[in-house]
Amino acid sequence: MKKWVLSVAITVTLIGCTSSPQRANSNLPTGMVLLENVKQQQANIPYKKYQLANGLTVILHTDHSDPLVHVDVTYHVGSSREFAGRSGFAHLFEHMMFQGSQHVADEQHFKVITEAGGTLNGTTNTDRTNYFETVPSNQLEKMLWLESDRMGFFLPALTQEKFEVQRATVKNERAQRIDNRPYGRLNERFNQALYPQGHPYSWPVIGWPDDLERATLADVKHFFQRWYGPNNATLTIGGDFDEAQALAWVNQYFGEIPAGPKVSATPKVPVTLDKTRYLSMEDKIHLPLIYMGYPTVYAGHPDEAPLDLLAEIIGGGKTSLFYKNMVKEGVAVQASVSHPCQELACQFTLYALANPSQGGQLGKLETKINQSVAEFEQRGVTDEDLQKAKVQFKANTIYGMQSVKGKVSTLAANQTFYNNPNQTVKNLAQYDSVTKADVMRVFNTYIKDKPMVVMSVVPEGQKQLIAKVDNFVAPKPKVAEHAVDMEVSSKQTTSSFDRTIMPKAGATPVVKVPQLWRTTLSNGIKVIGTQSKETPTVELVIYLNGGHRLESVSQSGLANLTAAMLHESSQTRSSEAIANALEMLGSSINFGSQGSQSYIQVSSLSANLTQTLAILNEQLFTPAFNEQDFNRLKQQQLQSLQQSASDPNYIASTKFSQLLYGDASPYGVPSSGTLETVSALTLKDVKDFYQRQYRAGSAQIVAVSDLTQTQITTALDGLTKWQGDANAITPLMASKSAPSKVIYLYDKPGAAQSVISIGRKALPFDADGEYFKADLMNYPLGGAFNSRINLNLREDKGYTYGARSGFSGGDEVGRYTARASVRTDVTGASVKEFMKELQQFQSHGMTEKELDFMRNSISQAHALDYETPYQKAGFLRLLQRHQLTDNFIDTQQDIIDNITLAQLNQLAKKWLDIDKMIIFVVGDKKLVKQQLETLGYPVRIVN
Template sequence: MKKWILATSVALALLGCANEASTPALPQGVSFIEAVAVKDGQVGIPYKKYRLANGLTLILHRDDSDPLVHVDVTYHVGSAREVAGRSGFAHLFEHMMFQGSEHVADEQHFKLVTEAGGNLNGTTNNDRTNYFETVPSNQLEKMLWLESDRMGFLLPALTEKKFEVQRETVKNERAQRIDNRPYGRMDEKFNQALYPLGHPYSWPVIGWPADLDRATVDDVKQFFQRWYGPNNATLTIGGDFDEAQALAWVDKYFAAIPSGPAVSAVAKSLMTLDKTRYLSMEDKVHLPLIRLGFPTVYARHADEPALDLLANIIGGGKTSLIYKDLVKDGYAVQAGVSHPCQELACLFSVYALANPAKGGQLAEIEARIRDAIAEFELRGVTDADLEKAKVQFEADTIFGLQSVSGKVSTLALNQTLAGNPNMIAADLARYASVTKEDVMRVFEQYIKDKPSVVMSVVPEGMGQLVAHQDNFQAQLLPAVADTATPIRVESVIPEDVDRNKVPLPGAAPLLKVPTLWQDKLANGIAVLGTRSQETPTVELVIYLDGGHRLVPVAKAGLAGLTAAMLNESSRSHSAEELAQALEMLGSHLSFGASDYQSYIKVSSLSEHLDQTLALLNEHLFTPAFDAADFERLKQQQLQSLEHLKSDANYLANQAFSRLLYGEQSPLGVSSSGTLASVASLTLEDVKAFYAEQYTAGNSQMVVVADLPQAEVMSKLAGFAAWQGKASPLPPLAPLPEPHAGTVYLVDKPGAAQSVIKLGKLALPYDATGEYFRAYLMNYPLGGAFNSRINLNLREDKGYSYGARSDFSGGSELGQFSASSSVRSDVTAPALSELIKELKRYHDSGLTDSELAFMRSSISQGQALDYETPYQKAGFMRMIQRYRLPADFTARQAKIIAGISKDELNRLANNLLDINQMVIVVVGDRASIEAELSALGYQVKLLAL
């Protein structure tokens, strides 16, 4: 720890003289605030900060490692700025801000960003709303034009129709993410009990449905004028750009936007509860859930770090007391503790998913949680506890700097909530300074014997499982009458700025495909690597051909269960001891399995790679295969399968795969297995699969590190003694006859939404063949936000929160699918529209403008493909797995540039015949079956 604390101190000292950095000449009205530099070996984000005369804060972070820029506009407005009866406005505005502005046509924002090869989104929480785009670096001016137009010129384009469509979209989002999701309504009910009546965190960010129904266009316009001025915003630009040019563009497009009304800080106060509040709800779930919450402080309070470390010690991972007392003993399938902080409040939160096999009584689970808390008080804080939590915080901070978007988001959030982008070194210092006495003090002050909120969520009809009889009843305040809000002055366009003209991009940046190296261990294991020196980290992934595909259908779930066992104890150490050793290094290690491979993922700080690999070797080569671990993990997997039955998307995917591939094929059965297959598994099955799967002959490695090739290979030399041949895949079962012309209905009684999925068998993966061309063909249909099916179902009809289609392929088989979650009451019309779009595309193909859009979007988007270590690792894995030539991306670029509309249309005609497609609908049979039948399809009930 001394080394880390010293480095933090040096970083803090460095920042004292950082303002001496040079700055470009400033446009009139732009003021320089500060410059922060970070020397090699220190943790931080270099940036320059400016402010415009209208109050807009500008932060610039230069990073030329990849030819891209990330633009973020964060407004200091979230649901906490709303008032009772008018909830959901901030989130609704997140949607409205993508619907065009005075000089940007309807749906043009998405089109322009996607066509430029970028991606975009917006998010809203209690405290802020942000909008962001990542694009090739030559597109920066266009992004600033777009963002400035919706900041200064949104209202002239805000129509009643747009408002109604986006209100329906928000309702669909709520139905998908809350009403139709297991435990989806828990948070909003829990928060009503935790926060005082009328507290701005007491209502959901997405809003109460009644408030959304009551809202008018004028309400929304007034909310925009109050909160979306430049003086309440931070514009952050990160990536490869010229600073002087960026300053000139920001001045050109943003300076004329007038300030909004003054914004004052929201008052902060510590919350307390007068007594423990119990509440409960029944839901369409299998696993009873209990959640305890203790109100603590607020973000950046002096006690926040000690409370974070306390949460880590009591309930963070396998070394925690909560894990030992609940999960290890099998009383809970999952359990954990966290201390999330927001601007106005933090929460010490404990949760546990009870194991029905142990009775599922939440009163007993609550007692065990409180016993674990009492055990902590008796045991106290050890030196190892403190060091582990601090090292993890440092490592997580470093891993968070691996992408430009991550760094920009950090700068923007710190500026918005703390008024200072430069908080990383200060945060490291304040966590490093926490003592054992600090942790015990905050435990005594905020947790010990303090009232809490205790919420039980139990399966329908099983109210006897709740922890305690309810003693709290939520209330809603009456809607607050709106008050007059100062109206912003209209933006005035300077004479030398033509806002009707879309800025042209600069010269296309050079694509920086990672420079790869190939090598082999002495036993023949292939290693594919690249050097990335942006952070002192190593990402290693070991892939083993086989996975679920290697397993007989009768033993489905075995690959995943075996991987889970390898995450447990070794012959020399317990799982808890191994987890403790990893945590003390700030490293992450996990075994997993998917359809065609098992895998091992390792993340490590470079300086700790040797110790991390030693722990990997112990897990991999000397597993204990303990009988008690096996029984616990098997029980967890069974309970997880029961839980998944309440997930409509899982049900749709399972039904679709069964119909496409058949029940006798491993591709037709979930890699998680079935209740019958998992129940039949034995510890001997695990040992046998381990011997078959985890061999050198099945293995390949991908590594992204800041170390040179020779050093990486020397550190991997311990794997050269690994032996064993490759395991051949068993033959696939014959494919079933197509089930076309029928709607297969999976009943989910009371579902707020229906999940629609339709498609057919298609092509196996091919990087430069017909499969790749099919991907290009599908892009305008359902591969982008402004694709045909998404614009139809979401933007035009308001039926869905989103719709998409794609081709997916492996080494043997592939499929085409189109899917959407839609409001239950429009299931049949939504299916009809989806089928119409597929038929139209099959018959007539794409247009010239869609062809141009596809070419521009996909070709320019390659600039974003290799930024983070895991993106690089994924790119290398594709080369390795499918034995692709080193220049395959250049070949793809040539195909994109040269493919004709006629060829793409022939593919659409060959591959998108609706009469060959399987149709699956998961929803409330009682309310949707008759209308589905009226479409002319035979409706068959499918049981899973």
């Protein structure tokens, strides 16, 4: 089901207590008015809404449960505010506004927040751009200083050099996320056909490359002045803070920024098609894909809710008609329906990935899709359809309130698009009131016999697989004569105080490490848990020692296939009946496998835990292991492997592991298996592995819930009948890496970028030994955004969208890896820069400033570690898996505080020797081989 905008309730109590606007309040800073005070009730996020004289909307949501704050600044500008032929400006500004402002130095934004122990990012879509950071609560004033400076004082720091670097970064992002990714260009091609030429959704958010090349510094300055004023922005603050103090800071830092030009709403013009449009595209893929779509309404339209439910009923999971008619029959590997909505328009989309073993003809899939839609029309909507969808909506609502970030993002989006932070209350009522007749009405209005867009994406050279011959060619994008729609002022903002002085942080907040409880079930299964009262939910994970390590190398992929089989039919019910039961509860059960463990993840509303665990027991103890299910899942796994082989990043990951550990080691073969190993697997292999892996003696449980220890252990009583000793895992044999001082090249013809991996075998995980200390050593080199490697390759050179390095360690082995996707034309230069940074850091180590930065950043980040149930569960699992003491964080902090520069630099000398590292590149041989040969190492081609 489409992820609706989430509110924070499951009942249908609709109104909080809202006060009238207070335009005269002596307790408020001058010029600030209180517009709303929405208190906590069962169907809302409590907040207070203010407005400054310059038009800035301010929303405050207090939550004192964790010592952190989340700050979000949302500007009502996305790609829809651009002109045809001048695309990509909004996304470009997402990058530009991290590059410093008049009183904040270059790269300082990332450094300040990272050193404060926070996280940050920005995102752009068709209709808005937002910037956000989560930091310890004592850092709030500093965040407001940073955000206000780039709102009011950005242009004086904007230079041609910064513009060119970020333009190159955006090009790299496009190459990495679109051009070098399977199906990456699907959406932009599809939207050209769905929307008329010149419609603001007819061009991609990231922009057309030619438009970015055409842009000038003057263009982007005008774009900023037009759209990034306080009257087109919403500042939302959530978390642990004092409201009066926060308002005073907001007024100080934002109040004197002048309003920008008046902003009017973009008209919502209905989108229509005169006939069904067919188009196709060849791509570097294995699985042919058909993607169909109808134009519908717009976000917030009364018909949005029933259209969402319609999409869920036709193609929303194992209980849908799409799954039954295509995935279950094996003609498709995946198939789904959704109804994504944007501010100006929504689209009803249907897609399926064809199974090449069944021919892969997209024309057949189009027929199957149309037959499924016709079957829906004949069958109609059932009471169960509606009830199931509404239960899921209410469950998703509760899961969405597990973090302050989630609540702040919801408030900000609702204010931006509906001028109502409390919009989710209205949404909840709308979805709850949808009737069967409503669903059939919107089907007849927007879908039945209506023209649509049908796009085929096929492997290169296989045009015979397309659904129908193309009858649509996208018109060449128009070039706008100008980049702004009005004259804007060139006057610079002045400040009444010295903004060059960065505010000091307040007193360091007390980190609230979860209070733990432990117990052992009567059959010996150890359980560790904590109570989290913020949401009435349960996150339960059962871990089983084994996973990929329990299977032989020749049977790689068996653990994954066995876990997939446990999602299927039981001895008493079909997989569809089980899925239906879980959906009616708003619960999910996920079986999976990783390198050294299999797992079972259970998410449930607390009130439904007993029924959810009854379904788990059915799946776990009485699987049917049907031959038909096995054949279908095996075929899906094989097709997935072949599809992955077209992804340069998958190739880089799997082939690099093979070079490090060899193909005779389980760590040198992917846990998903290979075509050879998965092809040889039988149903008997699955049954045998199930008996070996899914034993009580190998199991441990982590639980995070608002329920008490007694309530959880009582609910787990059904698992006490689980028996079996711990499984025996074959000891790991010694493995030999491929020779170093060689550059290994995997030829990927036509690759839009090269993927570079440089590294070596390293240390297994430890919490307070050499592995932990080595990770501290690497932090300023490649562990943060403003690390040496990323600043060099991304910010200084413009070679990549991002570059990182780091240690990763498991129970038995570990590795050190430096990695980036880079422009093809600078592949050799990028490897050279990697080598230079590693060699310099090994020779000279980190500086005293870098040591201070590492200490501050990692120490203060603990305030963010335990907020959500998922984070708490991860912390508990770390304790349980590695048998750590409850206060191991204190031990780590002592190391961080006292480790010396000499000790860290000695670790750099030991682990960063480039002559002991493997250099591996995935790229187009004819374009990069010669570049690599200039580096002085032999270049060896690998298959």
